[in-house]
Amino acid sequence: MKEDLLAVAETAVAEARRNGATLAEAYAVRRYEVTAEVRHGKVETLKTACDQGLGIRVFDRQRAGFAFTTNLAREAVLATVARALANAAQTAPDKYYALPEPEAYPVLELTDPEIKMTPVENKLALARRMEDAALAFDPRVKVIESSSYQDSEVEVAIVNTLGIAASYSSAACGLFVSLAAEEDGESQTGFALAYHRRYRELDPEAVGREAAARAVRMLGGKPCPSKRTTVILDPYVATGLLGVLAPALTGEAVQKGRSFFAGKEGQEVASPLVTIVDDGALAGGLASAPFDGEGVPAGRTVLVECGVLKGFVHNVYTARKGGTRSTGNGIRASFKSTPEVGMTNFYLVPGSKRREELIAEVEDGFYVTEVMGLHTANPVSGDFSVGAAGLWISNGELARPVRGVAIAGNLKDLLTHVDGVADDLRWFGSKGAPTVRIRDIAVSGR
């Protein structure tokens, strides 16, 4: 039943046009996935999967409707087009609805034949090596929660009534490990992950050791006293906070009054050390693709440059409404959803200092390696208050583990208080950041 995705999408668009839709677009995806998870040497889960589906968007006299299906047989596709048109009849008209016209797309290398060619036994072996490296790192590493290898291969096709008919394939693979270290009846968790475009770039030993180190160094952690102090965020935590900022940097949030950056273009919104970029065509980027979820070419957008807000990312709709061009940021979570404004490869540009220098310059401060409840940060007001754990810095050195404390503040202040950005950019999926130092943050502990 391996239907040709472009042909299925063309059928859907032709049907929508035949039924009088002013504009129509079909987006089809097929995805293959392998997950190989081991625990203490044994296979825990081996998953192989294939799924596919089609999302249809129609604009009928400026009213938008959407429907999706996982059944790509002709009758099911036609029925889905009919549902999309019926849904459109229920929505309010909006003169900014539009679809993009064909344009040239960047040529990117997105697949690695080695991912597909490598037998599953070898993939399981990578997960075992990662587990072994973690256990060998320190005798206190006792429990492996999960050690897994994962890869996926995706085929995407898009067709619209303005002449776009394009497709691409892309693949990625990665390793993930989570574990616990134990000592004197106390348990602490650690994890690490690494996703790549190329199979050869996977380094299971490095990932295993990193997770082990994260867990072991937290043993014996205690709350610190409450105070305002300098904090250093490791790349994982910095990336998490950057992710909370992402919605506020979209054209959609600005137009809907949900962004604290609205109206601040050209103004200083962060420390001069802060440059934030989204790049949908970044070489090796996990979110890289020739075009976005609407068929607009992927590109690079500088959002904040040396502390000055330069602009926002847009899809076709928000660009038209805001009198600008789409930045190629019409992102689909899957074929089951419409292209919303979102980030592609989104990162904080690294600075020039080494991580060790940032730490050495701090007399008394908090090196944060874990935050909990980040999803509760308020992207509208910028307020956040999260549980945190990490290491206390004394006289320029990481001195002792700290846990059970909270750090709180407002993202706006956080940005302006940045006083150090390291050169160690790391990616966590399609978001990345280096180590970041921020002064004057409220830490509540004992």
Next chain:
Amino acid sequence: MFTKELLAEVLAAALAGGGDFADIFIEEKMILGISCEDRKIERVHSGTDAGAGVRLVKDEGTFYAYTNDLTREGLLAAARAVGRAANGAEVRDLRELPRGIRLVISQPPGAVPTEKKVAIVLAAEKAARAVDGRVRQVIVSYGDVTQKVTIANSDGVYVEDERVRTRFAVHVVAADREVLQTGYEAVGGFAGFELFEQQAPEDVAVAAARRAVALLEAQPAPSGRMPVVLAGEAGGTMVHEACGHGLEADLVQKGLSVYAGKIGRQVAAKGVTVVDDATLPGRYGSYAFDDEGEPARRVVLIKDGFLQDYLYDRLTAGREGRSSNGHGRRESYQHKPIPRMGNTYIAPGKDDPEDIIKSVKRGLLVRKMGGGQVNTTNGDFVFEVAEGYLIEDGAVGPMVRGATLTGNGPEVLRRVEMVGKDLGFTIGTCGKDGQGVPVSDAQPTLLIPELVVGGTKAGNGLKNCRIRRL
């Protein structure tokens, strides 16, 4: 649609090369989502997601494959993909299980026209705007899901079931000059359109709008350690995060739970009883059968402070030579079942909620909780306070904003000092191992003598806060 003969053939194909157990989970999910923002209906989305997952368990390892191809050939191909092991079990005759409970839907989503659903969304938007001129943005969303499942396994279990869930949420942004605040309120249940007979959409909207507006004038929360009263109406985020996850058998067996090896021991204060009951009528986390075809039941986890049981799926139960207690759930056919909560709650006690507040000299009253997260290995949790007030000399004082509660689950449960006689539910989607499932949780009003309140005010909590209040 899928005959027992076909399903038996698929299970046999999965077990052809060997294995201890096989099952198949077939699902057809129909969804409708409506959203309103900027005073207009922006989205009406619908769709059908149909597929099947075939699982083979061998030597405690799980082999899993899924597909959207529901033809005989498609199902057999998925079965063959998992069937690469040795020494096999046999497929027993498939027979239907007796239904323990029947969850009745009086107004199924398919029988209610989309216009009617759109109308309540618009009514809620209007009601929220009418609350206050400072309401800047109103986002209303409605969603219903009808999930038809067929479950069969090599032990002979055969279940056909339909789950219907409806959810309605209102998100309000209020603004006063530079200050932006948000209010959120959601209702949902194992229910069709009858959900709105008990909870008028306008009331949900007004509650969200009033909270957003009130927060504009709230002062920043204090920070530091202090007594906390969790009101019953605040819902059960605390029990879900601080206790529920640590009682899931997979985490317990992996040695990743603070509750491992503690059955029969006291793990909470006397008076604290924790239950997970997926059979409650109409609740968001309810189901008649779990996603392995096991009938749902009420499971007492902690009784009067003593640990009684964990939440099991088939695989974790089998490891201990016992049976599942009906908590094997999965997000969809694309996922293997794992132990999950349904409707988790702390049973009501004897204290009057008013008296609980009166007993506190200075502390924080939480009327509405937000989201949370827990580290099940050490029990540390954090959750946000969506609506909180200072308690001063036993009376409810001014509202505060931006607070989170940080603590340690087992420690909090051991230190609960008073348990109210009320019980309030909240709904949510619980994420674990990349799978989201609908849950609800509840608790009575509780007094916790000390929690870390993380606020934006620095310093040592209340002393500082009193100074600033002058």
